[in-house]
Amino acid sequence: MQPTQSSARTAVAHPSAHGNPERAATIWAILIAATMITWTIGERGEAGPAVAALLFAIAFAKGSLIILDYMALRRAPRLWAGLVLGWMGLVCALIGIAYWKGLTT
Numbered sequence: 001m002q003p004t005q006s007s008a009r010t011a012v013a014h015p016s017a018h019g020n021p022e023r024a025a026t027i028w029a030i031l032i033a034a035t036m037i038t039w040t041i042g043e044r045g046e047a048g049p050a051v052a053a054l055l056f057a058i059a060f061a062k063g064s065l066i067i068l069d070y071m072a073l074r075r076a077p078r079l080w081a082g083l084v085l086g087w088m089g090l091v092c093a094l095i096g097i098a099y100w101k102g103l104t105t
C-alpha cells in the first residue's frame with residue numbers, strides 16, 4: 001500500500017522548521033542561563049515587587065523562546081504564534097494580578 005501524497009508530506013518535516021543547530025544550541029544556552037538566574041534569585045530568598053517583575057520578565061522571555069523556536073511557531077502563520085504568545089501573556093498577567101492583590105490585602 002502506497003502512502004497518500006498528503007501523508008507523505010506530513011511525514012517529512014520542512015528543513016527549516018526548527019532553524020539550524022547553532023541557533024538551537026544558542027537558545028538552549030540562553031534558557032539554561034535564565035533558569036540559573038531565577039534559581040539563584042529563589043535560593044537567595046529575594047522578594048518584593050521588583051523581583052517578581054524581573055522573574056515574570058525572565059519567564060516570559062523563556063516562554064517566548066520556547067514557543068517561537070522549539071515549537072517552531074516563528075515561521076508559522078502569525079495568528080498561531082499570536083494566539084500562543086497571547087495565551088502565555090494572559091496567564092502571566094493573571095498570575096501578576098493575583099500576586100499584586102496579595103500584596104495589597
